[in-house]
Amino acid sequence: xxxxxxxxxxxxxxxxxxxxxxxxxxxxxxxxxxxxxxxxxxxxxxxxxxxxxxxxxxxxxxxxxxxxxxxxxxxxxxxxxxxxxxxxx
Amino acid sequence: xxxxxxxxxxxxxxxxxxxxxxxxxxxxxxxxxxxxxxxxxxxxxxxxxxxxxxxxxxxxxxxxxxxxxxxxxxxxxxxxxxxxxxxxxxxxxxxxxxxxxxxxxxxxxxxxxxxxxxxxxxxxxxxxxxxxxxxxxxxxxxxxxxxxxx
Numbered sequence: 001x002x003x004x005x006x007x008x009x010x011x012x013x014x015x016x017x018x019x020x021x022x023x024x025x026x027x028x029x030x031x032x033x034x035x036x037x038x039x040x041x042x043x044x045x046x047x048x049x050x051x052x053x054x055x056x057x058x059x060x061x062x063x064x065x066x067x068x069x070x071x072x073x074x075x076x077x078x079x080x081x082x083x084x085x086x087x088x089x
Numbered sequence: 090x091x092x093x094x095x096x097x098x099x100x101x102x103x104x105x106x107x108x109x110x111x112x113x114x115x116x117x118x119x120x121x122x123x124x125x126x127x128x129x130x131x132x133x134x135x136x137x138x139x140x141x142x143x144x145x146x147x148x149x150x151x152x153x154x155x156x157x158x159x160x161x162x163x164x165x166x167x168x169x170x171x172x173x174x175x176x177x178x179x180x181x182x183x184x185x186x187x188x189x190x191x192x193x194x195x196x197x198x199x200x201x202x203x204x205x206x207x208x209x210x211x212x213x214x215x216x217x218x219x220x221x222x223x224x225x226x227x228x229x230x231x232x233x234x235x236x237x238x239x
Contacts, residue, residue, distance in 0.1 A: 009216030010228035059234045065146045067236040087231035088215025
């Protein structure tokens, strides 16, 4: 299935676009997104460790604006936002 | 009374007068206006500006949750609160956040103002990219988001 990862904060450096399109197996979870993003960073940025650290320390937000846990099951065509460590104000 | 907004710097600036007007009421005897502004130094680097990024919907939701939590956790029910945060590029000295609160008494106003900014730091998905005098820029590290509901 196809999903869109909306990029925020430091994760915007992962792409020149505002989002990344991923192809995942049906019934995939947030944990699978983390793994797929790590694979993407390995290929695209030769495993840039600081980028991978961002993925591992990020939360994820569902299309209905809830922070979801690693076992959250993603729907087909769902937009998921990556929420790197925050610091506004 | 409650107002929240994310203000894109391309469209407009955060204005203290709007916050003052919003919280002004003879129901309240104490008001505090807190502003955060862009500072010229951080981590021994000369900062020339900051780009703010925001997940707008989740930020507004977090502001609403923080406002409602003030009812339960602080037991401050009579209040007026105005929160605006900037997104986009800000120059030195420009306002990135306004938190204006009005309460019946000063103790409540001080507690509420401090509570809101500290919770925003922990719970609102906003990011800063600092721009330096040497033409480099960097996203600040930040802390993992704290969320109370799954």
